[in-house]
Amino acid sequence: MGTMFGSAILTAAKIVDPYSFIMDFELFVYKFQIWRILTSFTYAGGFSFNLLMILLLAFFAVGNVERYFGKRVHDFYYLVLFACLSNLGLGYLLDNHYLSTQKFLYTFLYIYCKREPDGTITFWGFAFRGSSFPWVLMIFSMITGGSIFEILAGYAIGHLYEFLTQILPKEHGYDLLQTPTWFKRFVNWVDNFLFVHKQPAGQRQANNIRNLNRDDPGQEFNNANRFGAFRGRGVRIGGE
Known part of the structure; x- marks a missing residue:
């Protein structure tokens, strides 16, 4: 942001x-x-008003997906990598000059809404279920003159991610987006590099052990932030 x-x-x-x-x-x-x-x-x-909406979307969508993954930091960053590469590839195929910001954020919004279909999202004073909110936001964008292509492209990438990580492994036994070991090691290396001078040696060793076990379910999200950071009250975007 x-x-x-x-x-x-x-x-x-x-x-x-x-x-x-x-x-x-x-x-x-x-x-x-x-x-x-x-x-x-x-x-x-x-x-502009569009920038305000994008900032709110970034705060809501990315923040809630990150909390959903909880301690599975490696998987979250692998999702970020997948979303970035997919957006770059789609942009290359369709247009040589483009921005990926909105498509990237709509990808995260779609994923969050698919993971929390019964969650309540309050948008400008109106409450919507998570399962319907992506389409509500698309209609709102149409009314305000936004780009439908940006939204649909982001949703398509989000749907592809959900298919590859949720449907394909369970129904066909193929986990094509399982976070590889080399990527986990890279995330650990970056984490250690950034904080190596801020932590004592004993704490760094404990963190290294912790990083190797970051595959726990997102229990932190489920217990403390059932529907985002508002502890089950429903998530509010825009308005008071």
Whole structure:
């Protein structure tokens, strides 16, 4: 969220050209403008009502999915990697110049709503079930002039993830998106690298053991945050 707000400030102040945030495969490959692969996920446009909605969506969708995974940090970051690569691939096939921010966030929204279909989400004063909220948000976007393609593309990627992780393993015995060992080790390495100077040696060793066992169910989410961070009261987006 901070990067979205910061990039909006930079473009509003005309310090940075908005096009420099957009993914352009030709410039990425031939001009080595490698930052575009990151900024295409962190730029959501200038200050507007649309930016406000995207910031609320980022806070709600990504935060709740992260809490849903609980201690399975490796699986959460593997989902992030899958969503990023899927968005980049889809963007390459359909358009050479694009942003992935909204598609990325709608992917997380769809996944959360599929995992919590009976949860209550309050949107501008109206309560909706999680199973119907993705389509409510799509209708709202149509009314306010938003991009339906961005929403449907994000939902498609989210549905693919749910199929590969929930349906395919249970019904056909194939777990194509099981988090690989090398990725778990990479996440552990990054975690240790970032905090190695902030923790005593004994604590670091305990954390290494803990990281090897981060495959517990998301019990933390289920017990403390049944429907997000509001402890079962229902999740509110927009309004008071």
